[in-house]
Amino acid sequence: MPRSPSDKEKTAPVKRAPASVLKRIDPAALLDAAAFGLVAVDLDERVLALNERLATLIGVQAQDALGLPCVQVLRNRSGVQRCGAGETLESEENVSRTDDLITRDRRRIPVRISVSPLADESGLRIGYLKTVEDLSGPEATDHLLGSSYGFGAVIGRSLCMQRLFSMLPVVAQSDASVLITGETGTGKDLLAEAIHQASDRAKGPFVKINCGALPATLLESELFGHKKGAFTGAVEDRPGRFRMAHRGTLYLTEIGDLPLALQVKLLTFLDDKVVYPLGGTVGHAADVRVVAATHRDLGEMVRRGRFREDLFYRLNVLRLQVPSLREREGDIPLLLDYFLKRHSAELGRPIQGFAPRTLKILLGYDYPGNVRELKNIAEHCAHLCQEKRVQPVHLPAYLTEKPVVRQRPAPAAAEAAVTKGPGPGENGTAPEAWSHIEARLIREALVKARGHRGRAAQIVGCARSTLWRKIKHYGIEV
Structure with a gap:
């Protein structure tokens, strides 16, 4: 039997840490x-x-x-x-x-x-x-888990989205690595967070990092942390994103841009769940679920030697392919109505919907930027419309200035168009390629923002890291 404490033990004062110890904390x-x-x-x-x-x-x-x-x-x-x-x-x-x-x-x-x-x-x-x-735990998304139109913040009623939604509750309750693939702007980030919020890790942190937004040296420090003095400017210990995501989810977006050297270190962590900070020799255990996303073809990158095959299979335990907006038949009217109502409510505008001519233009557009572009169009209309219904004049200029078509040209045809010059169109000119439109919009935003990339990203409607990547891609001088 356990010994009962004596009266002397009961009245003994509780020992406190000396002030010198407290000062060292x-x-x-x-x-x-x-x-x-x-x-x-x-x-x-x-x-x-x-x-x-x-x-x-x-x-x-x-x-x-x-x-x-x-x-x-x-x-x-x-x-x-x-x-x-x-x-x-x-x-x-x-x-x-x-x-x-x-x-x-x-x-x-x-x-x-x-x-x-x-x-x-x-x-x-x-x-x-x-x-x-x-407070955004599993209860925050319970009302949507059973809904036929959405999962978390992702909505849709097309057949391909219904198939995706049917898989998500099972994926959320698993602790295996998830790889989310799909074109830019399809909603991969929202899907990753919805999976986290519906999982048993919802009370833990959801930590996101863009693998293509930082140089390799800085990315290693951001992911794995560093010790004081590990490099010039390391004036204090930093825990890194893996340790910050302890008992939660680490979301690695643009995983296809992760340098090969860091792919090895990521693979090591996935195997033993131990983080070794830059400049340190002692490992730290981290209970983290990894969700990765990319718009790139990782299988093709593996064949070209630009992505490790063993890491690809380690991440590809549960694979989710997010369909493009072109594949989501019937979802465009639903999404247009949803985003217009949301933005008009935020602005206090009594907008009731789109006029028939406006809706015809929007339903005939290809949406190369997918849901992100559609959302930006709806927000643009909510800001400009002063009437009960959105008219064509309230649409972004690129939707009405030149003809827009439902189908994209094949890559070879697009390349030939750039090489040979524009062919005859309705006004004697060809429809402007999306890449040219996007580059022009970025240049205009940079001019309006006087070169400030953060404000330019807000004008364009994308993340600052995405804007920086597109500036480099199009060779735009800042």
Whole structure:
């Protein structure tokens, strides 16, 4: 039988760590160890510290947020004027509420925000500590899992999308690696996040990194972390995205752009689930599910020696092919209506739909940019339309200035058209190729943004990394 404690043992004081030990604790490491988001602000509501969990949730670098007004970092529906700390100005107690947090890529995440006052040793208030708990667990998508029109934020009623949706609940409950393939703009990112939210890892972080957006040396540090002094500028230890995604999901978009040297390191992690930071010799276990996506043909890249065959098979455990919008028969009207209603509601515009002539133009268009392009067109119309129905004049100019056709030209025909020059069209000119249109739109956006790539990306309607990749692809001078 276990020995019962004596009276002396019952009254013995609890041993506390000496002050010297407490002083050696790194405050940043303490914040990062929390399983929820944390941000400390001063009395002027400027950010003093931000942990990695919250930085990952809202899509910012923790260092970039320091010194900024809290309202610029934690954007939410009810916190337009204040970050929320003001709620505790007249109270010494904690204040808690639920809200929608707006991320850097304009997603809304339901959260519970708690605000507590911070005081110094003399009891004088010096700031506030905010905890942010992500509430977008499996219950957030339960109403869509049984819906015939969607899964998470991905919607569609075409036969090919129905087949995809039928596979997703099973894929979500598995812990195996997932490879998502499909053309640019088909919704691979939304699908990856929907899988995470429907999985048992939904309470953990969903960490995304673009493998084609950074040079190989920086990408290795971002993925696996680094030790202080590992390279010039490494002034502190960084955990890396794998460790940040512990007990959650790491989403590797544009996996086809991952350098061969890092493909070996990724394969090693998938085999033993241990992360070795740059400049370090001690490994760190990370419980992470890997979801990868690409618009490239990885099988062809394997044959050309540009992608490791063993890594391809390791990632290709569960394969999801997202169909292009051209293959999704009947989904274009559904998506147009969905995005127009969403954007018009955000703008407070009473737009009821598309006029018949407008809808005819939109249904006859090819959408080479897929759902992303369709969404941008709907947003463009919502901003310009001042009437009850969207008219052709409210459409982007490239949809009405030149004839648009349903079918794309074959690659050989397109190449011949570029080599031989335009053939006769309705106005004596050929329809402009999408690549030329896209390059022109990017140039115009850069001019409007005065060379600022972040603002140009917002004008075009794509991520900054995507814009940078297209600038290099088209050889545009900045």
